[in-house]
Structure formats: structure tokens, C-alpha cells
Amino acid sequence: MIDQTPPKNTGPEPSRRFSIAPMMDWTTPHFRYLARILSRRALLYTEMVTTGALIHGDTQRFLRHDPAEYPLALQLGGSNPDELAKCATLAEEYGFSEVNLNVGCPSDRVQNNMIGACLMGHPDKVAEGVAAMKAATNLPVTVKHRIGINGRESWEELCEFIEKVSAAGCNTFIAHARIAILEGLSPKENRDIPPLKYDWVYRLKQTYPELEIIINGGIKTIEECHDHLRHTDGVMLGREAYHNPWLLTEVDPEFFGEEAPVTSRHDALRAMFPFIQKELDRGVYLTHITRHIMGLFLGMPGGRQFRRHLSENANKPGSGLEVVEQALAKVREPEAVLEN
Numbered sequence: 088m089i090d091q092t093p094p095k096n097t098g099p100e101p102s103r104r105f106s107i108a109p110m111m112d113w114t115t116p117h118f119r120y121l122a123r124i125l126s127r128r129a130l131l132y133t134e135m136v137t138t139g140a141l142i143h144g145d146t147q148r149f150l151r152h153d154p155a156e157y158p159l160a161l162q163l164g165g166s167n168p169d170e171l172a173k174c175a176t177l178a179e180e181y182g183f184s185e186v187n188l189n190v191g192c193p194s195d196r197v198q199n200n201m202i203g204a205c206l207m208g209h210p211d212k213v214a215e216g217v218a219a220m221k222a223a224t225n226l227p228v229t230v231k232h233r234i235g236i237n238g239r240e241s242w243e244e245l246c247e248f249i250e251k252v253s254a255a256g257c258n259t260f261i262a263h264a265r266i267a268i269l270e271g272l273s274p275k276e277n278r279d280i281p282p283l284k285y286d287w288v289y290r291l292k293q294t295y296p297e298l299e300i301i302i303n304g305g306i307k308t309i310e311e312c313h314d315h316l317r318h319t320d321g322v323m324l325g326r327e328a329y330h331n332p333w334l335l336t337e338v339d340p341e342f343f344g345e346e347a348p349v350t351s352r353h354d355a356l357r358a359m360f361p362f363i364q365k366e367l368d369r370g371v372y373l374t375h376i377t378r379h380i381m382g383l384f385l386g387m388p389g390g391r392q393f394r395r396h397l398s399e400n401a402n403k404p405g406s407g408l409e410v411v412e413q414a415l416a417k418v419r420e421p422e423a424v425l426e427n
Contacts, residue, residue, distance in 0.1 A: 138165030
């Protein structure tokens with residue numbers, strides 16, 4: 088029988104100096120578990136969960152996570168204050184470290200439900216939602232947003248948004264440094280085509296020094312993170328952290344002055360074995376887990392064979408941990424450097 092008792096959050100206090108962006112279909116519990124093996128300190132985010140799904144759907148499934156993932160934030164999609172308040176209460180009940188409101192997703196589906204980036208055009212509604220969540224939980228309430236949307240993309244309108252939402256009790260803004268174009272571009276195109284305006288996010292920090300301003304969008308390297316941290320309070324990486332997760336082993340030494348939790352990709356994957364087996368025992372298909380570890384050996388000799396073996400075998404009926412072990416054997420452990 089599966090224990091459905093919500094976990095207790097015994098993890099460290101969240102720091103937003105470095106975080107991994109919420110990404111639909113990517114920041115699942117399986118990827119987050121790997122990310123936590125690679126960095127103890129990176130703040131992790133769930134995929135966006137709509138308030139309707141949480142309240143009327145399979146709440147246990149949407150909020151399920153392993154205590155090893157802490158610090159972990161829940162990202163919500165919604166605009167109804169009562170529903171947001173209810174979900175913020177659930178976030179606290181289930182042990183999350185933070186509750187975050189999505190004001191950045193540009194897809195048509197969420198726009199039709201007044202979710203995501205379209206809310207940039209309704210700062211009063213966002214403020215009402217934030218105030219309701221603040222009243223319902225002791226957790227930090229944060230907002231992830233764009234710097235504007237088409238038709239509402241001036242500096243003054245961005246400031247109006249920040250001022251109204253901060254007045255409602257939000258002290259932390261995670262700014263994707265692009266506008267969202269709500270008609271004519273796909274969500275993927277909205278991550279690439281509107282130009283990045285990092286200077287606008289820097290300017291937000293200069294204009295509102297009392298607020299915590301986190302920068303997001305197009306950041307790929309640790310060096311770029313350091314550059315952005317000269318102007319902002321934190322950096323959030325998205326796709327780069329997912330496709331090249333070994334980069335996360337640099338987070339603890341570079342931003343927190345602590346040793347990396349693991350020193351080899353082999354050790355990192357082996358550390359996942361008990362978790363993988365536990366998930367298999369729950370009835371999870373192996374391919375649902377392994378698709379999130381494909382990038383671990385990016386650029387390594389044998390990395391392509393590792394990915395091919397998983398792709399060709401993890402989806403077979405009855406596939407188990409032995410498939411991961413066989414894939415791992417195709418990648419050589421780097422030889423130790425011998426000192427003279």
C-alpha cells in the first residue's frame with residue numbers, strides 16, 4: 088500500500104540565488120530527483136499545476152514529491168483568488184518551500200482560462216490573487232512573469248505591474264527578460280523570437296532595490312550567471328539545466344561556497360538507483376524516468392550509446408533497473424589524473 092501522508096519539509100531554507108525554472112513535462116519528480124543529487128542548494132520548481140487540476144483533479148498525483156527534493160517550490164496557474172488561496176494552503180500542507188504564480192506562460196490554452204502571460208495585462212487581478220495567497224499561507228508567495236506582452240510592453244506598464252503586485256505582498260519577482268507575443272507565436276517561438284532585454288531586469292532591481300529580483304531567459308553558462316548576479320539577486324536556468332544537468336554540479340561551489348555533492352556522472356546515476364527502483368515498484372514505466380536522465384552524459388565518450396540504449400530498451404514491457412545499468416556500462420568513467 089502506498090503511503091499518501093504528505094512529507095514533512097525538513098530541507099534547508101530556500102535561496103533564490105540559483106534556481107531551475109518550472110518547465111512543463113520536464114521538471115517532473117524524476118528530473119528533480121536527479122537535479123537534487125547534483126546540487127543540494129539549487130531551488131527546484133514543479134511543473135505548472137492549474138488551480139482547477141489541484142482542486143478538482145488528482146491532488147495527490149499533482150503534489151507528489153520526494154522529501155529529498157527540498158527546497159522545492161510549487162508553481163500554480165490560475166487567476167481566481169479563492170482558488171489560488173485554496174491551492175496555497177495545499178502547498179503548505181504538502182510541505183512545499185514556496186508557492187509561485189505563473190504570469191509568463193504564453194500558450195493559447197492557458198490564455199483562454201486567464202492563466203499565464205495574459206495576466207500581465209491585468210495587474211489588479213494578479214494583485215488580488217497574491218493577496219489571497221498571502222492571507223492563506225505562511226509560505227513565501229512569488230511571481231514569475233514576462234517583462235510585458237504585445238500591446239502592453241512599455242517600461243511604465245511593467246512598473247505598474249510590479250508596484251501593484253508588490254503592494255499586495257509579493258516581495259520576489261522572477262522576470263523572464265522577454266515580452267510574450269500572445270497572438271501568432273507558439274510557446275516555443277515565444278522562448279526564442281522576442282528579444283532578450285536583460286537591461287530591463289537590471290533596471291527593475293535599480294528601481295525597486297527593496298524587492299528580490301531574479302533574472303530568467305536564455306542563460307546557458309555559470310559565467311553568464313555570475314555576470315547577471317552583479318545586477319540581480321538571483322538567476323534561474325531552464326532548458327540548459329535540463330539538457331545539460333551536469334552543469335548543476337557547479338552550482339554549490341560557485342554560488343554557495345560548498346563542495347559539489349558528487350564528483351562523477353556515474354556516481355550521480357548510481358545514487359538514483361534506489362529511487363528508480365522505488366518508482367518501478369510503484370508501477371511507473373522505466374521510460375517515464377529515463378527520458379529525464381538522457382542529458383547526464385552529454386558530450387561524454389559513450390554518451391550517444393548511453394542514450395540510444397535507453398531509447399531502444401526502456402520502453403519495453405518489464406524493463407527494469409538492469410536497462411539503466413547496461414546503458415551506464417557503455418560510458419567510460421573518466422580516468423583519474425595521476426600526479427607525478
